[in-house]
Amino acid sequence: MLSIEDTKTKWEFFQKHHWVSPEFSRTPVLESWERCIKQCSPYTWSKPHIASGFTFSSLMKRNEHLIECATTVLEDTYDMLGDEDLLLMVTDGNGCVLSVVGHDSMQQEMQALGIKQGCFLSEGKIGTNAVNLCISTHIPCEVFAAEHFNRHLHHYASVAAPVFDQFGKLRGTTCLLKKAESYKKENLVIIASSAKEVSLQIHIQSEQENINRLTCAHNATLECMDDGLLAWDEESRITMVNHQSERLLNIEASQVLDKEVFSVLRFPPNVLNSIESGASINRKLTTVEVRGEFVEAIITLRPLNDGTHLLFLHPIDKIRELAQQQIGGSARYTFSTLPVISRKMKHVITVAKRAIKSKSPILITGEEGVGKATLAMAIHNESAYKEGPFITLNCRSINTEQLVKETLGYDEGQGMPSKFELAHGGTLFLEKVEYLSPDLQAVLLKLLKTGLVSRSDSLRLIPVDFQLITSTSSEISEYVTQRSFGRQLYYEISSNELHIPPLRKRKEDIEFLVQQLISHYERRHNVTISIEPVALEALMNFRWSGNNSELRNRTERILLNRSSNLIKLNDIPEDIKLNSRHTAENTPVITLEEAERRAIVQAWNQCDGKMHDMAKALQIGRTTLWRKINKFGLQEQMKLY
Known part of the structure; x- marks a missing residue:
């Protein structure tokens, strides 16, 4: 490094002859002098431009991350250097001073020259300086004593190092200003290290923001997805519950997080075996017990390498809705659109309205063709189940073992829901109920008493809730006497009986x-x-x-x-x-x-x-x-x- 006297000699020679031998002056400084001699005077001082008002606030807003990261680093650097008579600054990529840390006396000297927060350290205004050289070369630079083009800076040494973001783009510089006589070569190393630290902080902050954005997007996706998601760690502690899981399982995340999953949910044996063995489950219909209540869902289980388990709950109501659209009929009639005006039928409608309020099964009797199905549709559309499906099943047509199996549903293969499941949330209308097979009679009686049904090849209990309407054209009591129809089932379905008179009456x-x-x-x-x-x-x-x-x-x-x-x-x-x-x-x-x-x-x-x-x-x-x-x-x- 040249002495103060040597730099002054070279500066005076250049000012007199407008050139200097390259071996006596470092190339970036010489090139800067050659530019400055065309733009500014080396003997008079012009204060740098100052950003103010909206321009200044916009600059500060645009560079708030740089200021936040650099200020902390510069304060730590200043504390490390001790109470030296120096100034530490951070600038943006155009040389605008964004933040200043340093000794009061040095700050006062620089402010007298107009070097303060908001000023632009441009080469065309104040001559050669380390900040401008650093921005031009993208490398750490030092300008010592008379290497500054303007003589008002000859008593100082300036050092600057570039700050880059995570993409390698220049964001600004960190700069050190101190008296030339107290300048040490180590100051360049210190300021270069501080610039690298600021760059690292910017990169970390950017990565953290990306992580936060991804986390927010991830959480928003989890909350917006139709599927429920529940996760637990290797110690079986619940770590995550999304909103859909809360709804499907009727739980609150705040009450179950960090609790043992098996104390909250009771799984059937086949699911427990998969959890213990680390096996996956793909879209399997099952029933989970939650606080004494049975919840039916299609689940997917994914064990991860770290011992975490992810349980996806696919809402069965969506799948049921699609199946109901394919299988269920449309209930077109209401009480107001039934094609009747007789007093006898008006009385039937009055009794039907009362029966709906009882929420008990309804038995419709009458000759063939009197409109039992039409009345059943009207009852459905006037009931609390009107938003659900209207499933019709002719009991006389279920005359083979295969049809009984399809009615009860099964789990094997792709599985098939029972007609009782498809009617969930709506109405099940059983025509010619007197022909219902003994097996289905037993299932229906159990369902009416417990609200639970199981498929033909499974012991899994499935909760269902629907309105039951049955019809017959016969004297069903005779079937009870002949023991082809269960007495208890007859009592269950006939608590509300509606008789439609024949048309001739x-x-x-x-x-x-x-x-x-x-x-x-x-x-x-x-x-x-x-x-x-x-x-x-x-x-x-x-x-x-x-x-x-x-x-x-x-x-x-x-x-x-x-x-x-x-x-x-x-x-x-x-x-x-x-x-x-x-x-x-x-x-x-x-x-x-x-x-x-x-x-x-x-x-x-x-x-x-x-x-x-x-x-x-x-x-x-x-x-x-x-x-x-x-x-x-x-x-x-x-x-x-």
Whole structure:
């Protein structure tokens, strides 16, 4: 290192001749002098530019990580050097001073020159300096005494070292300023080490931020995923529970974290064996006991090399929902849309509404075709289970061992849920319940008593909750007497019994159904059809042993084969006319009020509910029509149909 006198000699020679022999001056300094002589005076001092206001606050905000890391390092460096008369600074990549640490007297001297927080140590303004050289070369630099281009800095030595981020990009410098006479070569090593320490701190902070971002994203993913996730360590202590696990298992993370997993969950033997042996489980349906409650879920178990276990809980309700969409039927009817107006059926609906509130099984009895399935749909849609599936099962069709197995479900292979599981959260409608096999009767009785069911090849108990509706066209008590149907099961399913009268005992419903069928036909085929009273009377007097199904079938045939858009008695099949004549002989004459009521219903169906057209067809005023609708209690039907 040159002495103070040597550097001054070389500086004076350069100022006089504008060149100096390279062997007497280090190349970066000489190159800087050659640039400075074109930009600034070596004899007069111009204070550096100062950032202020929004510019300064933006610089500080943009470099807050650099300032945070560098300030701590520079303070430690200053403490290590003792109470020396020096100044330590950190600058950004453009030479702006961001932070200053040092002796008060040195700070005052530099402030007199305008070197303070916010100033730019630019070569074009203050001449050659270590910060500017360091930014240009990306290596530690020192400028000693008269190596500074401006003579006002000849009493000082400046040392600067670059600070890089984790990508190798220059973020700034650390700089040391002290009196030239007290400068030591070790100062360059110290400042270079501090710069490396700052670079390391920036890298660590950046990595920590990345880890925090990944952790936040990881936690957000865990909380947003549909699957539950529960983890425990090699000591079986629960270490993680996500929100879905809390919901599926009905637990709170704060209450189970750090507890032994087996004190919180009770697994079936096959799952326990897999945990103990370190084996994996892939999407297996099982039942876990949590605080005395059974929870059914599809689980995936993953043991890790460090002894940690990850238990994924796949929500079974999503899978059930897909299966229910494939297997379950749609319940289209409600009490308000049932095609009935008779007092007898209104009474059935009233009793059904009471039965729904009891939440007990409902047994619907009645002849074939009276609309037991339709009533079951309406009950489902008015119950607390209306958001769930409506699963229909004809018990007479389950006549083989394979069908019984499919009804009960099985675990082998890909597994298949039972019909009881598919009905979970909805309604299970068992048609012709008297034909239910003894095996299924036993399963159903156990389910009604315990709320649990097991599959055909498993002892695993599965909790289910659904509304049970059964129907029969027979005297089920006779099956009980013959011991082909369990007495206890009969008592369980018949606590709420609804009997639908045959259609022949509900003649007003016959008229309403016929008019409704005609209206539907008119809308489908864009025609206008009417029916003579005598033809309608023939249909109303027929016995309809097949009830609604037969009436619908025969009426549609009459509509298809009609001779004109006015259905006459000649369009009615002979067997219906003959039967209706015999029936009519024993049928009392209807009252004028009943005739008026029937005429209003017929007008409603033919005129699509348009009051003006109805009044015109009946040849009465609209006010009179409204009064008669209210008189006969038809306003509800008028609103609905």
